[in-house]
Amino acid sequence: MADKRPGGLTALAVLNFIFGGLGLIASLGLLALLKAADSASNGGLDAALQDEGQISAGMIYFVILLSVLSAVLLITSGVGYLQQKKFLGRTLGNGYAVLSILSSVLGIVLLKQGVGIGTIIGLIYPVLTLALLNMTFKDDLVR
Amino acid sequence: MSFHGLRGPHVRLIAKTHTKYSIRGGTGLVFALMALLTGLIIASIFVDPINQAKQQADAPDDIAEQIIQQVGRPAIKWATDASDTQLDYWMDANPALITAFMLLFMMFLPFLVALGASNQLSGDIGNRGIRYQLLRTERANLFLGRMVGTYLFGLIIYLVLFLIVAIFFLVQLDFYSAGDTITWLTRGFLAVAVYSLPYVALCAWISCAIDSAFGSLALTQLAIGFWPLLVNIGARQWEPFENAGYLMPWVYRSWLFDPSIGKTLAGIAVMLAFTALFTFLGLRHFEKRDL
Numbered sequence: 001m002a003d004k005r006p007g008g009l010t011a012l013a014v015l016n017f018i019f020g021g022l023g024l025i026a027s028l029g030l031l032a033l034l035k036a037a038d039s040a041s042n043g044g045l046d047a048a049l050q051d052e053g054q055i056s057a058g059m060i061y062f063v064i065l066l067s068v069l070s071a072v073l074l075i076t077s078g079v080g081y082l083q084q085k086k087f088l089g090r091t092l093g094n095g096y097a098v099l100s101i102l103s104s105v106l107g108i109v110l111l112k113q114g115v116g117i118g119t120i121i122g123l124i125y126p127v128l129t130l131a132l133l134n135m136t137f138k139d140d141l142v143r
Numbered sequence: 144m145s146f147h148g149l150r151g152p153h154v155r156l157i158a159k160t161h162t163k164y165s166i167r168g169g170t171g172l173v174f175a176l177m178a179l180l181t182g183l184i185i186a187s188i189f190v191d192p193i194n195q196a197k198q199q200a201d202a203p204d205d206i207a208e209q210i211i212q213q214v215g216r217p218a219i220k221w222a223t224d225a226s227d228t229q230l231d232y233w234m235d236a237n238p239a240l241i242t243a244f245m246l247l248f249m250m251f252l253p254f255l256v257a258l259g260a261s262n263q264l265s266g267d268i269g270n271r272g273i274r275y276q277l278l279r280t281e282r283a284n285l286f287l288g289r290m291v292g293t294y295l296f297g298l299i300i301y302l303v304l305f306l307i308v309a310i311f312f313l314v315q316l317d318f319y320s321a322g323d324t325i326t327w328l329t330r331g332f333l334a335v336a337v338y339s340l341p342y343v344a345l346c347a348w349i350s351c352a353i354d355s356a357f358g359s360l361a362l363t364q365l366a367i368g369f370w371p372l373l374v375n376i377g378a379r380q381w382e383p384f385e386n387a388g389y390l391m392p393w394v395y396r397s398w399l400f401d402p403s404i405g406k407t408l409a410g411i412a413v414m415l416a417f418t419a420l421f422t423f424l425g426l427r428h429f430e431k432r433d434l
Binding site: 006007008010011012015115116117118120121124125128132136137 | 166168170171172173175176179180184186187190191194
């Protein structure tokens with residue numbers, strides 16, 4: 001089954017590159033914005049955040065770090081899907097999905113975001129990835 | 144004309160295989176993702192502002208109801224050209240937010256259907272892979288089997304979407320009673336199921352006539368979007384041209400939500416008639432064409 005790459009796996013790899021690239025840009029943009037806000041307020045960002053919503057800048061940096069890690073995993077696992085590799089594709093793809101679900105949960109708990117439709121939209125791709133890698137494309141990622 | 148060699152068990156087997164393996168093809172995966180994302184983004188457009196207003200205002204239910212009536216009602220009247228009776232039925236007698244979600248989703252549905260159904264046969268015709276299958280079954284079985292399989296796969300995805308929306312409305316928003324939410328969403332799901340039928344058949348027809356998967360996708364999207372656009376522009380120049388819209392299923396979609404049972408049944412009959420017409424034209428073309 002691993003001889004010929006299914007069209008769905010190629011599509012999944014392309015989607016990984018798109019979402020991974022966008023995720024990296026968004027995370028680095030947010031990081032730059034936070035740094036700019038911190039220097040504009042002479043290092044008072046943390047206190048301002050604590051006053052506003054009882055969250056610290058450290059928590060936000062942690063969530064950004066998770067997002068960057070998710071984006072890197074998306075891109076590397078995308079390469080793994082194209083080459084039909086077991087570790088690079090299936091293991092890292094599963095790693096991305098679990099990390100992404102975890103960061104959504106952390107976002108709700110740490111940053112006190114409510115569970116909105118936006119949260120569900122953010123969970124669709126990781127859940128779909130988990131289902132596809134462990135059922136539909138299980139026998140295609142074995143090299 | 145007769146469709147030579149049409150066999151129920153063959154059609155069932157092809158439909159089952161096509162449904163099961165749709166997600167393995169790139170088209171099925173992209174369709175599933177796009178349908179879920181589009182549906183949820185549409186739901187969030189209506190739900191998020193109401194949710195925020197509910198959290199901020201002192202009289203949450205009143206403010207939400209105010210937004211629905213002042214913003215939602217005119218917006219839906221503009222988008223669907225509905226009568227006052229229809230608007231009362233959609234906005235007062237039934238959960239207005241769910242109505243708004245379903246009506247907007249129905250506007251996008253033909254384009255989503257084309258995304259998932261445009262490559263029923265064209266890819267295999269293009270790479271000659273279909274010749275191997277024709278050694279084992281007749282053309283009519285292949286055409287109908289794949290069409291039914293594509294339709295069933297679409298239904299599964301819409302069902303997942305409607306379940307997510309139902310759970311969100313019941314658990315998170317808690318704005319309408321469970322009975323009203325489930326009944327109205329069920330009606331919406333049935334309307335989506337009926338409304339997507341003629342478009343799957345139209346895609347099957349175009350797909351069996353074009354040898355390239357991308358060409359088929361482009362042509363189906365164009366066929367679906369071009370006619371309503373042409374009618375809209377034409378009607379501004381010459382009002383009676385508006386009636387040309389009745390030549391495609393697009394215009395009849397709001398009939399499926401009509402308060403009158405007669406008009407709803409007429410809407411279903413029209414959708415089935417369009418499906419029969421497109422299926423017949425597709426089958427006739429596929430039987431005659433060179434493969």
